[in-house]
Amino acid sequence: MQKFFEIEKTSESKARAGVINTDHGQIQTPIFMPVGTVASVKTVHQRELKEDIKAQIILGNTYHLMLRPTMDIMEKAAGLHQFMNWDLPILTDSGGYQVFSLAKSRKITEEGVKFKSHIDGSLHFMSPEVSMQIQRQIGADIFMAFDECIAYPSDYNAVKTSMELTHRWLKRCITWTEENKELYGHKQRLFPIVQGSCYSDLRKISAEVISEAGAEGNAIGGLSVGEPEPEMYRITNEVTDILPTDKPRYLMGVGTPWNILESIGFGVDMMDCVMPTRNARNAMLFTWQGVMNMKNERWKEDFSPLDEFGTSFVDSAYSKAYVRHLFVSKEYLAKQIASIHNLAFYLDLVKVAREHIVAGDFYQWKDSIIPQLKTRL
């Protein structure tokens, strides 16, 4: 039988090139996963996601999907793959992060979380069991344990208490998952999540507890929530030192193109972030040459292709001056073009990173390219 995760090549240090095998196809790692919050990657057709952006796996949000379209519809549709017509792998978060950050008000107990919907204020309850059930109904290929993602900064004892709750909740997630079958005939894998904020000793404990759970992959949560960049790097590096090397590691909610590369350098295999799409809608484009603000006067008469090193059709089909005009005129197409560009760039970034891992010169390449990526054009 095919293994879930196979490492093809380990670089000079921790970075590695691998392959994840799911019932919806193969994922080349390291990989970036576009975020499709409410069953849509904003402004992007599924066809474009597959053919132009070359996404290999996308992310859905449990919290958003439970509110709309609701799980009644989701199960009648036979899951998210069917509902949105996406036949490649999907990963869902557990809803924890959104419940804690988006829901209007919330009350946490050992049992779970009561919260009010950010849409209409209606009351809901989520627990490890509820989150597992919803993620079964969504039918993601990879689904996440229900954790508490504590705000940054929080004091040591609060982080410790929260982390321990997350660990107890993990046991309930595993129990529920073992006792309840998959719904749609394809395999679903549960990833537990390391917490512990920026406290090294708590992160160490959490990484050990999570590793011992023996899951097929592991995630690092509670980062990219406002902590300084060096802190994020330090904790990621410490946690990947502990997490098993033979299982994929998913760093949640990260990040900029340079965050992506540094994280790969620490042995991270999977990442997701709303940044490429959200910033695109605000006219910010990431490229191999640096960061472009498309509303800038600078592009007004620049009729050269949007991105001569870009891999998607928008990069050659449209000029910088045209895309600037669309942003200035508040045309929908502006956001669409920018979103496709940014996502295609992120997918190209991890593809090229993978090539350098395989070639054995990843770190040298990463350090040489990052200053360029950060340049404001």
Add this chain to the structure above:
Amino acid sequence: MQKFFEIEKTSESKARAGVINTDHGQIQTPIFMPVGTVASVKTVHQRELKEDIKAQIILGNTYHLMLRPTMDIMEKAAGLHQFMNWDLPILTDSGGYQVFSLAKSRKITEEGVKFKSHIDGSLHFMSPEVSMQIQRQIGADIFMAFDECIAYPSDYNAVKTSMELTHRWLKRCITWTEENKELYGHKQRLFPIVQGSCYSDLRKISAEVISEAGAEGNAIGGLSVGEPEPEMYRITNEVTDILPTDKPRYLMGVGTPWNILESIGFGVDMMDCVMPTRNARNAMLFTWQGVMNMKNERWKEDFSPLDEFGTSFVDSAYSKAYVRHLFVSKEYLAKQIASIHNLAFYLDLVKVAREHIVAGDFYQWKDSIIPQLKTRL
């Protein structure tokens, strides 16, 4: 040399199937022209417009384009085709309609119109000569005479005075056009516009004056501006009785799918309207089965394809329940899907109409299909 307009088949009555030859390719008539107001058909990529919607010609708006991106940029880009990367035919309106309906305030004299931009209130002046010059800078394959489009209803004398001004302005348009060369090496054709509101005798005079100008095509303006539908049909029918049969006839700003078919029945060859895109953004879909409001509860659990008789990829790629979910969740993709669907439907509608003209059973077909098209699903 290839003729600009060739009639392939005239139906039992006035409807005809023809071909318009431009330097950017051939147009099969009758044709519907999607509206690309500010150098973009809203929410639709040019690639989709060409490959999925199968648009043969699109429309640009002189008024909007003069304000953004401005003619300085347009001429540096070498025209609208280059600027927006659209290599099929383009038609531009004269700016008259928008100046009268959209500009913040305006003052009409014999010389032209002073108006304030709807965007920033800045002062502008437009005259027959200015409109011609701008349309040369845009570089449309077909461009329109600068006319006054009077509000409906207006009294007889006001309409007569306005119509006579439009006729005098036409002479200035023709003079300017004859004295000034095309800019980008492709042929541009001027279409004059019949006015006269809903007064048959004024329409008759205007249609005769316009016919005598000897242009390569003629347009009917001042309809679809609030008059009852039977009035629109009556005037269209009266005017097409007078306009030369060997030149294409363009009915401006029309309309619903049934308006399109009735107009074709009166011998109209070209139409444009924002309805398919604007209504799409408000969740209204036109189909061969009737009109669908995609926010309707009815589609909540309907997982069948968006439109089983639809011709574009969205019709089979997405379900009704999914598109409803996207509208309810206010996702951008909802507007994108609906716009592609509606435009593809309009293009399919005129294509099938053309086939029935060629087959010789257009009127019977039209009368049998219109009640279905009007049905609210």
